[in-house]
Amino acid sequence: xxxxxxxxxxxxxxxxxxxxxxxxxxxxxxxxxxxxxxxxxxxxxxxxxxxxxxxxxxxxxxxxxxxxxxxxxxxxxxxxxxxxxxxxxxxxxxxxxxxxxxxxxxxxxxxxxxxxxxxxxxxxxxxxxxxxxxxxxxxxxxxxxxxxxxxxxxxxxxxxxxxxxxxxxxxxxxxxxxxxxxxxxxxxxxxxxxxxxxxxxxxxxxxxxxxxxxxxxxxx
DNA sequence: AAAACGAGCAACCGCGTGTTA
DNA sequence: ATAACACGCGGTTGCTCGTTT
Numbered sequence: 001x002x003x004x005x006x007x008x009x010x011x012x013x014x015x016x017x018x019x020x021x022x023x024x025x026x027x028x029x030x031x032x033x034x035x036x037x038x039x040x041x042x043x044x045x046x047x048x049x050x051x052x053x054x055x056x057x058x059x060x061x062x063x064x065x066x067x068x069x070x071x072x073x074x075x076x077x078x079x080x081x082x083x084x085x086x087x088x089x090x091x092x093x094x095x096x097x098x099x100x101x102x103x104x105x106x107x108x109x110x111x112x113x114x115x116x117x118x119x120x121x122x123x124x125x126x127x128x129x130x131x132x133x134x135x136x137x138x139x140x141x142x143x144x145x146x147x148x149x150x151x152x153x154x155x156x157x158x159x160x161x162x163x164x165x166x167x168x169x170x171x172x173x174x175x176x177x178x179x180x181x182x183x184x185x186x187x188x189x190x191x192x193x194x195x196x197x198x199x200x201x202x203x204x205x206x207x208x209x210x211x212x213x214x215x216x217x218x219x220x
Numbered sequence: 221a222a223a224a225c226g227a228g229c230a231a232c233c234g235c236g237t238g239t240t241a
Numbered sequence: 242a243t244a245a246c247a248c249g250c251g252g253t254t255g256c257t258c259g260t261t262t
Contacts, residue, residue, distance in 0.1 A: 013232075015256085037247060053248080054231065089250060100250075101230075109228055 012046045016055055020045055024052055025060055058101045065097025069106055077103060077111060082125040 012020070027043035033056065035042075036049035045052060058064075069077070073095055080091045088100035088107075095103065107122075115122040 015230075035247090048232090050233090050248085051231075057249095058230075086251065104251075105229055113227095 011040075011048050011051070013051070016059075020047065021055070021060060024056060028056060028060075054101075058099045063097055064099065069098075069110075073098070074106075074111060077107060078115075078125075081107065081111075081122075 023043050023045055027039065031042070036053045038049070039045075039052050040047045040049055043052070047055075076094065077091060080094060084090050086104075088104040092098050092100040092103045112122040115125075119128050120126065121128050
């Protein structure tokens with residue numbers, strides 16, 4: 001039913017050349033973002049539209065801030081992750097100049113490791129009990145959260161629902177994580193199927209725990 | 221000096237969702 | 242109402258480069 005996003009034959013893959021970058025930049029400067037499917041042809045690129053989009057968003061966009069993450073950014077990522085889980089695009093949306101891919105990579109390569117070394121479960125931001133023991137079978141939620149030993153460990157799953165509302169032994173509490181917050185969404189792009197999409201996704205995320213008091217995050 | 225290893229990052233893939241015809 | 246399309250997201254892969262042995 002679903003066709004591949006582009007015909008795989010005849011499209012380049014792998015690292016982008018300078019010429020390809022320049023073509024993409026020139027085209028988007030002239031015509032703006034969007035219509036990714038038709039863009040490659042129009043721009044003279046032998047690339048899949050998805051690949052063009054990714055390259056632009058993660059690397060070529062002029063407002064991208066490159067380089068190391070600051071301590072404030074790292075703290076913010078940790079706090080947002082405690083609330084939102086692996087919703088990298090939402091998290092990146094609160095970090096000007098950072099992309100979801102960059103945030104995700106930074107989390108996986110730095111923050112995650114750091115939290116683990118501190119004895120903190122990066123998936124639910126709780127202190128691990130030492131020694132780590134497999135949870136009792138009857139405790140479903142516990143088994144879902146002690147995920148270091150499972151294959152589903154990175155499921156964004158219920159960070160909103162489970163991690164936010166239970167405050168006992170939450171490390172984030174000791175890290176001065178102010179959970180009495182309200183999520184302030186960045187204003188969606190004006191042209192914006194994306195804005196609408198993001199908003200609706202976010203609303204869904206908020207509604208996950210709608211039967212319970214939803215903690216709010218006032219960030220800006 | 222060279223091989224082995226690990227970390228970091230760019231890019232790809234598959235799926236979910238909103239839109240359109 | 243629904244199938245096809247277009248896009249965005251999150252997970253994963255694989256390459257590159259620095260460090261260790």
